[in-house]
Amino acid sequence: MPTDNRQLTTDSQHILTANELISLTGHQKAGDILKSFDKKDLLKMPGGKWGIPAQTVKAYFSERGVDYSFKVVAHINLKGGTGKTTSTISAAVRAMQYGFRTCILDMDPQGNASLAFDRIPEEDDPIFCDVWQNPAEMIMGSLRAIEENLHILPSSLENSLLDVQLMNPALQKHAVRGVCDELKKKGFDLVIIDCPPSLGTAVISTICAADVVVIPLCSDIFSMKGAKLTLSEISSICEAFHLEPPVTDILYTKFDKRVKTSVNALHQISSEYQEFLIPVPIRTSAEFSKAIEKKKTVFALKGKSSAKEDYDKYVRYLLKLDSNFKRGEK
Amino acid sequence: MTDISAPGIKIRRARKRLYDPIQEESDVSASPEDPAADFHKESEKTNDAERAVQLFSDDKSKEARADEIIKNYVAWSAGAALIPLPAIDMVAVTLIELKMLKELCDHYEIPFSEQIGKTLVASLIGGFHAGAFSGSLLKLVPVFGLTVATASIVVLSGTLTYAVGKVFVQHFETGGTLLNFDPSKMKAFFAGKYRDRT
Numbered sequence: 001m002p003t004d005n006r007q008l009t010t011d012s013q014h015i016l017t018a019n020e021l022i023s024l025t026g027h028q029k030a031g032d033i034l035k036s037f038d039k040k041d042l043l044k045m046p047g048g049k050w051g052i053p054a055q056t057v058k059a060y061f062s063e064r065g066v067d068y069s070f071k072v073v074a075h076i077n078l079k080g081g082t083g084k085t086t087s088t089i090s091a092a093v094r095a096m097q098y099g100f101r102t103c104i105l106d107m108d109p110q111g112n113a114s115l116a117f118d119r120i121p122e123e124d125d126p127i128f129c130d131v132w133q134n135p136a137e138m139i140m141g142s143l144r145a146i147e148e149n150l151h152i153l154p155s156s157l158e159n160s161l162l163d164v165q166l167m168n169p170a171l172q173k174h175a176v177r178g179v180c181d182e183l184k185k186k187g188f189d190l191v192i193i194d195c196p197p198s199l200g201t202a203v204i205s206t207i208c209a210a211d212v213v214v215i216p217l218c219s220d221i222f223s224m225k226g227a228k229l230t231l232s233e234i235s236s237i238c239e240a241f242h243l244e245p246p247v248t249d250i251l252y253t254k255f256d257k258r259v260k261t262s263v264n265a266l267h268q269i270s271s272e273y274q275e276f277l278i279p280v281p282i283r284t285s286a287e288f289s290k291a292i293e294k295k296k297t298v299f300a301l302k303g304k305s306s307a308k309e310d311y312d313k314y315v316r317y318l319l320k321l322d323s324n325f326k327r328g329e330k
Numbered sequence: 331m332t333d334i335s336a337p338g339i340k341i342r343r344a345r346k347r348l349y350d351p352i353q354e355e356s357d358v359s360a361s362p363e364d365p366a367a368d369f370h371k372e373s374e375k376t377n378d379a380e381r382a383v384q385l386f387s388d389d390k391s392k393e394a395r396a397d398e399i400i401k402n403y404v405a406w407s408a409g410a411a412l413i414p415l416p417a418i419d420m421v422a423v424t425l426i427e428l429k430m431l432k433e434l435c436d437h438y439e440i441p442f443s444e445q446i447g448k449t450l451v452a453s454l455i456g457g458f459h460a461g462a463f464s465g466s467l468l469k470l471v472p473v474f475g476l477t478v479a480t481a482s483i484v485v486l487s488g489t490l491t492y493a494v495g496k497v498f499v500q501h502f503e504t505g506g507t508l509l510n511f512d513p514s515k516m517k518a519f520f521a522g523k524y525r526d527r528t
Binding site: 130134136137138140161164 | 522
């Protein structure tokens with residue numbers, strides 16, 4: 001166990017603890033995994049726990065074959081209120097903690113992902129509709145830092161202008177892709193896109209750029225219909241633009257085992273969308289609203305919670321992390 | 331949460347909402363009472379839509395072929411820069427760029443006018459060509475001047491031709507023609523492509 005008493009100097013709210021990391025690596029105790037690190041690469045946190053900064057996690061994971069190659073993940077459902085924004089912000093924070101240099105593209109004119117991090121743009125701050133035409137020059141000066149390795153391109157109502165700017169299909173095909181390519185050049189490992197609940201040009205352009213599309217879905221009949229439409233539109237858009245379809249996953253959110261309709265919906269989705277369904281439902285939890293109220297994500301809240309546990313599993317599934325670790329690894 | 335960094339860039343938008351008036355259109359359009367003007371606007375919209383659909387279906391192969399055209403003319407441009415006569419080399423490069431523009435217009439089935447083409451190319455690369463032109467004069471200095479000027483102009487002219495080609499391809503890909511090409515709007519994109527290449 002390291003004895004270095006260097007104190008946490010960063011104002012980061014999202015440092016991974018050894019206890020959190022062992023749930024992935026399979027070590028028995030936090031002390032076991034801490035032996036793998038140089039003391040100087042760890043941070044002592046209030047309460048005597050040891051924090052593992054994202055760069056240290058990245059070095060450790062890279063040695064174990066974790067794939068940090070660039071990916072674009074989009075959360076899309078044509079129906080609103082299914083958990084797109086919550087999934088985006090939670091996954092982005094967890095991925096950052098796991099060493100992925102992550103950027104959130106907030107494409108939703110409502111700007112809820114920006115609000116969740118308290119990064120609402122001023123009137124003269126650039127947003128996606130200002131950036132896509134010249135990403136090479138605009139993108140880095142337009143991002144807002146949340147953490148050293150987590151940035152956001154915020155959104156506001158002005159992003160609704162995209163529907164006019166991207167009227168030409170050739171532009172739809174390249175707008176989001178161009179920005180993502182630039183982020184890749186700037187050293188980001190992961191772009192997570194929060195889309196509006198509509199089939200506007202922002203969503204079409206995102207589908208053209210995404211490597212993975214995740215459709216958050218809850219138990220009501222409207223969001224089921226939304227998922228069905230989203231799936232069929234993804235396929236039509238890719239066909240029309242001559243693109244390989246992205247990997248498509250369905251994430252069941254707001255699962256409540258006490259509610260019969262929720263359990264029935266899970267069975268229905270499991271049978272209808274077996275090949276798409278991520279085997280980790282996100283359980284309903286008061287932690288989400290508690291976190292949003294404080295303009296934080298669940299990973300910034302203290303203590304264990306089902307919300308943290310479920311989004312951790314989701315990110316591990318999304319980024320294929322589990323396959324790199326054998327349970328009980330020393 | 332504390333704001334770790336504010337964006338380094340500030341912008342000013344002409345329009346904030348879809349229901350805000352479009353300034354350019356209101357300046358250009360004829361009076362609303364003129365039915366001919368309405369018909370003209372409608373038919374322009376239809377043509378744009380048709381062009382978009384056409385581009386949409388085969389833009390991948392079209393863009394690839396356009397890139398080949400550009401590459402071909404980049405080589406010709408670099409070759410023309412080898413002409414040991416000052417100024418003549420730059421004239422040759424400009425003619426090659428015009429020829430490339432014509433071929434790109436043919437490729438995108440867009441009407442080409444030599445006069446408009448000359449004006450657009452000149453206004454797009456004005457500052458860059460002036461630099462190249464003065465560099466070309468170095469060829470008057472025997473041996474050392476000739477060698478240095480030739481080497482630098484080979485690179486410069488190839489780069490300029492590449493950037494010119496890319497700018498027009500981008501414009502044509504989005505449904506534009508020579509008539510609605512606005513060099514002032516494309517300068518930033520041109521400079522970006524120029525820097526990419528260098």
